[in-house]
Amino acid sequence: MPSRLSDAFKDHPVYAHCKIIDFGSVKELPDSYVWAARDDEATPRIITGSSVPVVDLRDPNAVTLIGLACKEWGMFQITNHGVPKDLMVELERAGRGLFSLPLQQKMKAARKPDGISGYGVARISSFFRKRMWSEGFTIFGSPLEHARQLWPHDHTRFCDVIGRYEEEMKLLAGKLMWLMLGSLGISPNSEGMGWAGPNGDFPGASHALQMNSYPACPEPDRAMGMAAHTDSTLLTILLQNNTIGLQVAKEGSAGGWITVPTIPGSLIVNIGDLLHVLTNGTYPSVVHRAVVNRVEHRLSVAYLYGPQSRTRISPLPGLTGGDRPALYGAVTWREYLGMKAEHFDGALSMLRLRRGASENDNAGGIRE
Numbered sequence: 001m002p003s004r005l006s007d008a009f010k011d012h013p014v015y016a017h018c019k020i021i022d023f024g025s026v027k028e029l030p031d032s033y034v035w036a037a038r039d040d041e042a043t044p045r046i047i048t049g050s051s052v053p054v055v056d057l058r059d060p061n062a063v064t065l066i067g068l069a070c071k072e073w074g075m076f077q078i079t080n081h082g083v084p085k086d087l088m089v090e091l092e093r094a095g096r097g098l099f100s101l102p103l104q105q106k107m108k109a110a111r112k113p114d115g116i117s118g119y120g121v122a123r124i125s126s127f128f129r130k131r132m133w134s135e136g137f138t139i140f141g142s143p144l145e146h147a148r149q150l151w152p153h154d155h156t157r158f159c160d161v162i163g164r165y166e167e168e169m170k171l172l173a174g175k176l177m178w179l180m181l182g183s184l185g186i187s188p189n190s191e192g193m194g195w196a197g198p199n200g201d202f203p204g205a206s207h208a209l210q211m212n213s214y215p216a217c218p219e220p221d222r223a224m225g226m227a228a229h230t231d232s233t234l235l236t237i238l239l240q241n242n243t244i245g246l247q248v249a250k251e252g253s254a255g256g257w258i259t260v261p262t263i264p265g266s267l268i269v270n271i272g273d274l275l276h277v278l279t280n281g282t283y284p285s286v287v288h289r290a291v292v293n294r295v296e297h298r299l300s301v302a303y304l305y306g307p308q309s310r311t312r313i314s315p316l317p318g319l320t321g322g323d324r325p326a327l328y329g330a331v332t333w334r335e336y337l338g339m340k341a342e343h344f345d346g347a348l349s350m351l352r353l354r355r356g357a358s359e360n361d362n363a364g365g366i367r368e
């Protein structure tokens with residue numbers, strides 16, 4: 001695992017004001033966790049009756065369905081994806097075991113302020129005045145060192161599950177890349193896809209695993225699990241336990257937040273900013289957030305997939321030209337993570353070659 005990806009965070013530490021509390025001991029929502037209005041002005045409503053598409057990967061029309069979902073939603077759920085059910089259950093159990101440790105124990109594996117791996121608040125926390133009702137554990141490279149600190153006598157099972165899950169995810173992510181790109185007529189032989197390697201299996205692709213825990217919350221309607229953001233990835237594959245919480249922003253006249261339902265055994269796929277750039281905006285990276293509830297402890301595990309650290313991502317020649325010039329400049333994942341860590345949701349518009357109206361230019365501000 002090239003360590004340079006983590007260098008992107010060295011200049012942008014997550015500050016001490018983002019310390020984690022012992023959620024189990026809190027009976028009333030502290031002021032610092034109260035979001036004045038959980039909904040922001042741009043997409044204030046919760047919409048029902050429409051939801052992110054579900055695609056059965058064994059469906060002969062999967063490529064077409066995925067293409068439509070990517071264009072319209074930037075997100076879809078998949079079934080029959082080939083990841084063993086048992087492994088998903090084991091991963092959830094491993095996450096539950098980790099987050100149920102006492103806070104002092106979890107803090108032994110705390111992420112350093114300028115680090116990438118370990119236990120701590122969501123990285124985006126430093127862009128918001130209010131705190132989020134969540135805790136996370138990020139795995140980049142081997143989890144061994146942190147796992148030893150968490151479970152001095154019994155860390156092998158955790159590391160084994162993580163290793164097996166990452167193997168499955170790597171295969172699935174490569175397959176999804178070609179299903180998504182295939183729908184746009186892009187194949188391993190297409191110009192600009194040399195970085196996918198001679199076998200099209202994306203050798204050296206980088207990834208991280210982000211485990212998120214959202215404890216039951218005394219006042220869920222005034223709290224926020226994870227604030228609205230887009231992922232900095234090519235794509236993200238999310239496993240959620242049987243508790244809803246993920247919401248996706250839908251634009252247009254029927255705009256608002258849509259809750260993504262739970263389907264046992266399914267996985268959620270969302271477009272990240274780098275795939276947005278690669279497809280010249282044809283597949284938009286999707287704004288999403290996570291809300292919390294009063295009764296259930298929600299867990300999610302995001303597999304964050306990106307290119308090799310040296311690969312420069314830019315709009316594919318096959319998707320540009322004529323009346324659709326390249327809209328974005330070239331960027332490596334490491335460079336983009338640095339831009340995102342500094343400018344948050346202004347990062348994508350900073351990459352834009354011709355500033356249009358579709359991205360907001362509100363770079364780097366502090367939010368509610």
Ligand SMILES: O=C(O)CCC(=O)C(=O)O
Nearest residue numbers: 210212245246290300302
């Ligand atoms: O927990 C969720 O549903 C969302 C997590 C997420 O968006 C992330 O880890 O980037």
Ligand SMILES: [Fe+2]
Nearest residue numbers: 229230231288
């Ligand atoms: Fe996300």
